Amino acid sequence: MKTRDSAAHVLAPALVVCGTNTGVGKTRWACALARSAVARGDRVGVIKAVETGCTEVEGAMIATDAQSLQRAAGGLQTIEEVCRWRFPRPVTPAAEFRRTGTSFDDTDFAARVRSLRARTGLTIVESAGGICSPLDRDLVAGDLARIAGLPAVLVAENTLGTLSVTIASREAALHRGIRLVAVLLNRRDDREPDPSHADNAAWIRECTGLPVWHYGGEELVSDEVLEAVLALGDHAEGD
Numbered sequence: 465m466k467t468r469d470s471a472a473h474v475l476a477p478a479l480v481v482c483g484t485n486t487g488v489g490k491t492r493w494a495c496a497l498a499r500s501a502v503a504r505g506d507r508v509g510v511i512k513a514v515e516t517g518c519t520e521v522e523g524a525m526i527a528t529d530a531q532s533l534q535r536a537a538g539g540l541q542t543i544e545e546v547c548r549w550r551f552p553r554p555v556t557p558a559a560e561f562r563r564t565g566t567s568f569d570d571t572d573f574a575a576r577v578r579s580l581r582a583r584t585g586l587t588i589v590e591s592a593g594g595i596c597s598p599l600d601r602d603l604v605a606g607d608l609a610r611i612a613g614l615p616a617v618l619v620a621e622n623t624l625g626t627l628s629v630t631i632a633s634r635e636a637a638l639h640r641g642i643r644l645v646a647v648l649l650n651r652r653d654d655r656e657p658d659p660s661h662a663d664n665a666a667w668i669r670e671c672t673g674l675p676v677w678h679y680g681g682e683e684l685v686s687d688e689v690l691e692a693v694l695a696l697g698d699h700a701e702g703d
Contacts, residue, residue, distance in 0.1 A: 478587035480609040484629040489650035495536035508537040509580035512547040517554030525550035558598035
C-alpha cells in the first residue's frame with residue numbers, strides 16, 4: 465500500500481473538488497477518484513468539509529455524502545474525521561453555522577488536510593454546494609482550496625447553461641485566488657443529452673483556458689484522469 469513517509473515531510477498529492485452549483489456530481493466524481501486510487505494500491509484520505517441536509521437518527525447526524533466518501537476511500541477514517549461539520553437543514557452552510565452559533569475553523573481545517581497528506585498517497589477534499597456557496601459572510605466554499613494551499617477541480621454538469629456558470633465560476637476563482645486546474649464535465653444519468661452536450665467541452669476550454677475531463681458516472685475514473693490528479697500534488701517538503 466502506497467503512503468507518504470511523514471518523517472521525510474513529503475506531502476501527498478491533494479486537491480479540492482468544487483462545483484458550479486449543488487447537485488452537479490461532486491460526490492460521485494470524488495468517490496470514483498477515491499475508488500480508483502484505492503484500486504491501484506494507494507492509501508486515500510478524504511474530507512467533506514461541511515455537509516448540510518443531514519438526517520438525524522438517534523441524536524446522530526447522518527451525512528450521506530460523507531459516508532459515500534468514507535466507503536470509497538476504504539473506510540479507514542471515522543465519519544467524524546471525514547466530516548466534522550454536519551447540519552440538518554438543506555441550506556447554505558453559513559446559515560447553519562449562524563443558527564447554531566458556531567463557525568468554520570479554517571486553521572483546524574488546514575491542519576487536518578496537512579495531517580492527511582502526510583500519511584496518505586492521495587487526499588481528496590470535497591467542498592459544499594457551489595464554488596461561491598457561503599461558509600460565512602466573507603468565506604465561500606471555493607476558499608477551502610486557498611486556505612489549504614491546494615489546487616481545485618471544478619465539477620460542472622454537461623448540459624445547456626453550463627457555459628455561463630462555468631465561466632462565472634472561473635472568474636470567481638481568479639478573483640478570490642483559487643487555483644483551478646481543470647473542469648470536470650459530468651454527465652447526469654437521469655437526463656437525455658441536449659444539443660449543447662457535444663460542444664460544451666470545447667467552449668469551456670476556449671473560454672477558460674482549462675483542460676476538461678469527462679465523467680459519465682463510472683465506478684472508476686479513467687487512467688488518464690487519475691494520473692493527471694496524482695500529478696497535481698505539490699510533492700514539496702513540509703516545514
